[in-house]
Amino acid sequence: MIVKSLDPRIERAALDDESKIGELNVHEHFETYEVFQQVKRGTHHQHVGNVHAPNAEMAMLFAKEQYCRRGAAVNLWVVATSNVFVTEYVDADIFETTEDKLYRDPNSYKVMDRINAYKARTSKV
Amino acid sequence: MYGNAYIENDGNKVNSILADEDPIKLAEFEARIAAGDKIEPKDWMPKEYRKQLVRMIEQHAHSEIIGSLPEGTWITRAPGFRRKLALMAKVQDEVGHAQLLYSAAETLGKSREDMTNDLINGKSKYSNVFNYPAPTWADSAVIAWLIDAGAIVNQLANSKGSYGPYCRALDRICAEESFHLKYGHDNVVFLATGTPVQRAMVQEALNRWWEPIMHFFGPPDKASQHSEILMRWKVKMGSNDSMRQTFLNMYVPKIWDLGLTLPDTELRKNEETGQWEYTEPNWETFKQVINGNGPCNKERLAVRRMAEENGRWVRKALMNKDAVYATPLA
Numbered sequence: 001m002i003v004k005s006l007d008p009r010i011e012r013a014a015l016d017d018e019s020k021i022g023e024l025n026v027h028e029h030f031e032t033y034e035v036f037q038q039v040k041r042g043t044h045h046q047h048v049g050n051v052h053a054p055n056a057e058m059a060m061l062f063a064k065e066q067y068c069r070r071g072a073a074v075n076l077w078v079v080a081t082s083n084v085f086v087t088e089y090v091d092a093d094i095f096e097t098t099e100d101k102l103y104r105d106p107n108s109y110k111v112m113d114r115i116n117a118y119k120a121r122t123s124k125v
Numbered sequence: 126m127y128g129n130a131y132i133e134n135d136g137n138k139v140n141s142i143l144a145d146e147d148p149i150k151l152a153e154f155e156a157r158i159a160a161g162d163k164i165e166p167k168d169w170m171p172k173e174y175r176k177q178l179v180r181m182i183e184q185h186a187h188s189e190i191i192g193s194l195p196e197g198t199w200i201t202r203a204p205g206f207r208r209k210l211a212l213m214a215k216v217q218d219e220v221g222h223a224q225l226l227y228s229a230a231e232t233l234g235k236s237r238e239d240m241t242n243d244l245i246n247g248k249s250k251y252s253n254v255f256n257y258p259a260p261t262w263a264d265s266a267v268i269a270w271l272i273d274a275g276a277i278v279n280q281l282a283n284s285k286g287s288y289g290p291y292c293r294a295l296d297r298i299c300a301e302e303s304f305h306l307k308y309g310h311d312n313v314v315f316l317a318t319g320t321p322v323q324r325a326m327v328q329e330a331l332n333r334w335w336e337p338i339m340h341f342f343g344p345p346d347k348a349s350q351h352s353e354i355l356m357r358w359k360v361k362m363g364s365n366d367s368m369r370q371t372f373l374n375m376y377v378p379k380i381w382d383l384g385l386t387l388p389d390t391e392l393r394k395n396e397e398t399g400q401w402e403y404t405e406p407n408w409e410t411f412k413q414v415i416n417g418n419g420p421c422n423k424e425r426l427a428v429r430r431m432a433e434e435n436g437r438w439v440r441k442a443l444m445n446k447d448a449v450y451a452t453p454l455a
Contacts, residue, residue: 003423003424003427003428004424005198005424006198006258006259006260007198008201009201010198010424010428013431015424015427015428015430015431016427017423017424017426017427019427019430021245021430021433021434023238023242023245023246024238024241024242025238026236026238026239027236027238027450028238028444029236029237029238029440029450030440030443030444030445030448031445031448031449031450031451032228032231032450032451032452032453034453034454047454047455048297049225049228049293049294049297049453049455050228050453050454050455051224052224052228052237054440054443054444054445054448055443055445058443065217065221066221066224066225069217069218069221069301070301080449080451081451081452081453081454082449082450082451084454086454088167089165089167089168
């Protein structure tokens, strides 16, 4: 049956409500791009999400529409998801700091102890 | 715009849901959620968690796409240029929300093509309210105010859920919905404080939309171990009834404040319990509509099918043969 609609444009399109279209095949779509947005000069670019696009130029256009519609950006990067190398969450222990690396920690340096000891020692003389 | 998830149990017993899950991994997973940590795409997760999230996020995405149709109808006829522009911006937002949500669902392993196919062939659901027509401008005002308000109640709750990509998408969505809410409120107030004809028009729209709005949050939850698990996993963030109560508490006073009425003589706040009392909407109607027999189900899918069909050659022409598909990262 032809769709009866309140919308004159849909009415004019005379759509058949039983019509069928072929299904999309998996990956019969665009590749994905990851989007990085810089909100303000001087700040880091931050990952904000992704878009599906056929190429980098279109990805940029979609990213602008998708993530910067409210003007909150001064710069934008897009990069094909397939080009991003990532760590696995199960390997998160590689980021742990171990006890024997305390020399990287500013709090592990106690110069005042040594200075005070020195002062105490030399003032007695 | 989206109501509460229509979570179905498929008749599975709780035991069989968890039966073949690794108990150690399951315990780690549950401990992470209990500690308020988020689950990320490549983390181990129970099959049921993945399944329900895909269903929920996908339904949400479809709702954004289909939800823009009854409103889009009014762009060409919105009174005045500013309202046309604002409505266009709102509809663009809704379609953008669908993009964010489809990406979040993709991280769980369902391809965008499968989601599009399932919407078009009627296998996937979307929010029931969008199967109703918007016969007057006042209907579009009521949708923008109250349906979006209901969606915000639901989305704010879900943004505190456990799945990282969904939470991040919802944070962005909620920020944009606040414009929709203000825009809708402005339109309703304009009519409600206008001429007697305008007031009558908004009152009639409200009468028409009240039952769909009460349906929006879904039927009263049956207490079950299944929904208990989904609550523990922070997939479901509140019962349908509690979301409905939050909505009534926030918006009924604002509606009454405009001197408008709601078509339910039982509707009142019980000051002792702090809960709203109301006549249960007809849940049989709800079931009928969700199963394809609402006034606009066929039109909505026919329009979506037309858009897909007309747009397909453009995508084909642009398709890059050497493209390497990768699941979105986060």
